[in-house]
C-alpha cells in the first residue's frame with residue numbers, strides 16, 4: 568500500500584523559510600544557544616526529516632518554525648507569511664491555526680471526544696465550518712472510516728496516531744510538523760504512519776517536516792537536514808536508512824571530538 572517513494576506532483580513555491588534564526592535559552596551568564604543562526608528554505612510539497620544528536624536543537628527548530636515559540640533573532644515565514652513578531656499568544660495561535668498542522672509523539676488526542684470530534688476540533692477552534700463529511704473523508708483516507716464514533720482509548724497506538732494525522736490534515740495546512748511521530752509506535756504502525764505522511768505530500772501537496780531519531784523513518788523523507796550544536800551541518804537528498812545512520816554516527820563522533828577539544 569505504501570511505496571517508499573512514489574512519483575507525484577511537482578512542487579511549486581516555498582512552504583517554509585527560516586532566516587538567521589537564533590534561539591537563546593537561560594539568563595545572562597547561563598546562556599545556551601539552542602539554535603545558532605539557522606537559515607533554510609523548504610519548497611512546497613516536500614517531505615523533510617530533521618536529525619541530529621541529542622541536544623542539537625531539533626525540537627527548538629520545530630517549535631520556532633511552527634510558531635509554538637518565537638526565535639530570539641531571525642525571521643520565520645510559513646507560506647510566505649511572516650511569523651508575527653508582536654501580538655502575544657493569541658496572534659501566534661491564529662497564525663498556527665491558519666497554516667500549520669501538528670503530529671506529536673504522544674498523539675495528544677482528547678480522551679473524552681470521539682474520533683470524529685477530535686478531528687473536527689481544529690475546524691471548530693479556527694472558527695471554520697465543522698464539516699463532518701470532510702472529517703469522515705480524511706478519516707477514511709487514513710483507514711479509520713469504521714471507527715468514527717470510537718473513543719481514543721478504544722484504539723491502538725497506531726490507530727490513535729492515524730487519528731492525529733487526520734486531525735492535522737483536516738484544515739488543509741500548508742505545513743505539517745511531526746515531533747517524533749513514530750517514536751511511540753511498533754514497526755508496522757510506524758510504517759503506516761510514515762506512509763500516510765508521505766502520501767499527504769505526494770497526493771495532496773502538503774509539506775511535511777518531521778523530527779526523528781530513527782534513520783528508517785528519515786528514509787521516507789525526500790531529504791534530511793542534520794543539526795549539530797544548533798547549526799545546520801548537513802543535507803542528504805533521497806536518503807537511505809544506511810546513509811542516514813552513517814551520517815549520524817560521524818556527526819556524533821565529530822560533536823564528541825569538538826566537545827573534548829573545547830574542554831566541555
Ligand SMILES: Nc1ncnc2c1ncn2[C@@H]1O[C@H](COP(=O)(O)OP(=O)(O)OP(=O)(O)O)[C@@H](O)[C@H]1O
Nearest residue numbers: 592593599601619620621622623624625626627628
Ligand atoms: N526551555 C529551555 N530552557 C533552557 N534550555 C533549553 C530549553 N529547551 C532546550 N534547551 C537547551 O537547548 C538545547 C537544544 O535542545 P533541544 O530540545 O532543541 O534539542 P533536541 O535536539 O531536540 O534534543 P533531543 O534529541 O534530546 O530531544 C539543549 O542544550 C537544551 O538543553
